[in-house]
Amino acid sequence: MHLTIWNWLLAVLPVVVVLVLMVTFKWGGSKAGAAGWFASIAVAILFFGAGLKLVAYAQIKSLLLSLDVMYIIWMALLLFHVADEAGAVNVIGQSLPRLTSDRVMQGLLLGWIFASFLQGMGGFGVPVAIVAPLLVGLGFSPVQSVIMAALGHGWAVNFGSLATSFQSLLAVTGLPGEMLAPAAAVVLGIASFGCGMLVAYVGAGWKGLWHSLPAVLLLGTSMSIVQYFLVTNGMWTLGATGAGLVGLIVGVLITRLPFYHGNAMESNAKETKTNGRPSLLISISAYLFLIVLTFITKLVPAVGDFLGQVQIVLKFPEITTALGWVTPPEVGRKLNVFGHPGAVLLYTSLIAYFVYARAGYYKPGAPARILKKMGRSAVKSSLGILAMVGMALMMSHSGMTYILAQGLSESFGQTLYPVVAPFIGALGAFITGSNNNSNVLFGVLQMNTAQLLGLSTTLILAAQTAGGSLGSIMAPAKVIVGCSTVGLNDREGEVIGRMLIYGVLLLLLVSAVTTVLVLSGSTL
């Protein structure tokens, strides 16, 4: 297939349809994704030689890829609501500031560490919605609070939500997680320092930033190392959760240092339930169970083998378009029903529910409320994923994504493309509101462009997902939600304006790191 301006414009049309509908007509992601799906099928059939067989198999493959992601989303939401209904999330958030009266540390503990932890185990807008009001309660202004909570968790989005966005990247590119995880962890680990420093700066200015530097270095190093260790050992679903949990522990220890302690009355973190309030240890137990279960399923071969006995596997033949674009025969995404990360989340949810129920943390009717809240959140995001992944698979199987990649590679060249790659990911996330959607829309495009330019695929994809991770925090949809939780309903523009400046700084950091690693010939 030869690149021409005409077929490049046709190839980009479904993406343009999605973006225009979301930005100009304010359509939601799932609705715009469905429109993009129709556009991709029409363009593929009319202009790229796609036939019935291609359309059919692309849809079946996209379902398998979507199920791989949706399994985690549904169960992550279940776990979150099991904990939230028990009041555990609020207990964790309210316990932290009482450990220190040092304002900068309070801002870091909540706006950076706790927000990252929440992103790890929940995501879906939860970090800003929960942390921003807590920061307001500590005396930060509403604008500061939204920006701090948004910036603080930006680095954790990719491996957050139990690595849903990363899982989507694996799904659309077909690459193994073991190959992509190291580079993504390195780039995002470096970005975490930037996030921490910006949270300190927004909360307390240049003085606060200088005061916080030792703590930021300690916390950033510990979280980055833990995330790297987890994701490079196959536990990417725990990447941000584990890092956030270690960040909480290290943060609590740092508040013991005289330099960061202030004059706060200490709360006994080991207190048992008093006056009906949940204890911190029991509240955090759900996430401890998650970590233990994940370690067991990943590191104990007998357990992994036992759980891996039931798998959904479909084989697909070679698919060719009338223009000669070939998709080789392959086995579709395997679904390990009882050993999938989603299954581990389900087991954790059941154990956590039992523990919280025995501790008496639930009001009557809790199970129904939990399932209802889970369903309401999960259905809409599932539809968005099905539509977007369906569209992405149509585009890749008909050769449209390859044509786009050819155009980009000839425009930017080998030297400039690593600089641009994170901004492409950020643009996708900014417009769609989601790192997940950006990875689905642009993952294959970035991979093909990297291959055409002879650049490291893993580093360019790391740049894509890191850019998407940071870009998602600036998305108007997310900012609006954050502002609504602190009563800033008519000042979203002011928040977005400031977020864009800080966001671009973080993206420049990622861009620089990617470029240095690519040009140095790194084998990450």
Added chain:
Amino acid sequence: MKTKNKLFSKAWRQENQFRIMVTSLALLLIMPFFLFQAMKNGNSFLTWFDLGMIAFGMLLIILAA
């Protein structure tokens, strides 16, 4: 879905939004497996029918959301 609103009107769609989304999700999750079977058996009619149901599921997203 008993309602005073006219079928498929904007008000009806808003009132029944969650039901429409669940219907769409069910179609999009189930029909591809039937489609795979139809492709395997070389049944053109069922292939078109199943693809049509998937397209209908996508259309429901646009109607509901």
